[in-house]
C-alpha cells in the first residue's frame with residue numbers, strides 16, 4: 001500500500017474499520033492528555049535516573065544503594081544536569097519534536113522517555129503506534145501475518161501523522177531511516193541518531209531475547225552471536241541512512257569524554273544529557289537569522305546559570 005495517503009483512508013484500506021490509527025494518535029487507553037494527544041505512561045519518571053551500573057534508581061527518595069553516598073551523589077548530580085540541559089534545549093527547540101533514530105536496542109525508547117519527561121513533552125514509540133493502528137499486539141505478529149512492507153507502509157503513515165504535531169519525543173523503529181519519505185517527516189523536527197557499537201547492541205538484545213524483534217529472531221544458536229551477525233548485516237545494508245540525522249550521539253565519544261572506553265558504563269541519563277547538548281549546538285549553528293536574538297539567548301543563558 002502507498003504510504004502517504006490520508007489517515008482515515010489508510011486505516012480503512014488496511015482493514016481497520018474502527019480507524020484505529022486515529023484512536024492511537026488522538027485518544028485511546030492513555031492516562032492523560034495534552035490537547036488532543038494521549039500522553040505516555042508517566043512511570044517513565046521513575047526510570048529517569050539510572051545509577052551507574054545501569055540499575056534504575058529513584059533520585060532523591062532512593063535508599064542508599066550498594067554504591068553508598070557516591071552513587072547517590074552521582075545520581076543527583078546527573079538529575080540536576082539533565083534538568084538544566086533540558087531547560088536550555090526547551091528554549092531552542094521552540095516546540096519542535098525530537099525524533100530518535102538508531103539500530104534496534106540502541107536505547108531510543110529508554111533515552112526518549114527520559115528526554116520527554118524532563119522536557120514536559122509527550123513520548124511516542126512509533127512501533128507501538130503501528131501496532132495500535134493495525135490492531136495487533138506486536139510488530140513480530142504484523143511481520144508474520146502481513147509482511148515487512150505492510151509494516152513499513154504503516155510506519156510511514158504514523159510518522160507522517162506525528163510530523164504535524166508539536167512537543168513530542170518519538171522513538172522511531174530501527175528501520176524507519178531506510179525510507180526517504182520518512183526523512184521528509186522527521187525533518188519537520190530535530191533528529192538524533194543514537195550510535196551504539198554493534199557488540200553493545202548484541203549484548204543488550206541477547207539479554208532480553210529476540211522474540212519481539214522479527215528481523216533478529218532466530219530459532220536456534222547462541223543469542224549474542226546471532227544478534228551480532230544479523231545486526232552487522234543490517235548495519236551494512238543501511239549504510240549511511242542513520243547519518244541523515246541532524247545530530248549523532250556516539251556512545252563511544254561519551255565514554256571517551258568520561259575517560260574510559262566502556263560504553264556499558266554509560267547510563268541512559270548520560271546519553272540523554274549528551275543528546276540535549278548536541279541538539280542545542282545544532283540549533284544554534286543552524287539558526288540562520290538568529291531569530292532568538294543574541295541578547296535574548298544571553299539572558300536565557302544567565303537565567304539557566306542561576307538555576
Ligand SMILES: Nc1ncnc2c1ncn2[C@@H]1O[C@H](COP(=O)(O)OP(=O)(O)OP(=O)(O)O)[C@@H](O)[C@H]1O
Nearest residue numbers: 054104105106107108109110174204208266267268
Ligand atoms: N544505556 C543503557 N545501558 C544499558 N542498557 C540499556 C541502555 N539503554 C537501553 N538499554 C537496554 O537495552 C534494551 C533496548 O533498549 P530500548 O528498548 O530503549 O531500545 P530501542 O532503541 O527503543 O529498541 P527497538 O528499536 O528495538 O525498540 C532494553 O533492554 C534497555 O533496558
Ligand SMILES: O=C(O)C1=C[C@@H](O)[C@@H](O)[C@H](O)C1
Nearest residue numbers: 104127139173174175213214
Ligand atoms: O530495525 C528494524 O528494521 C526494525 C526495528 C524495530 O524497531 C521494528 O520497527 C521492526 O522490528 C524493524
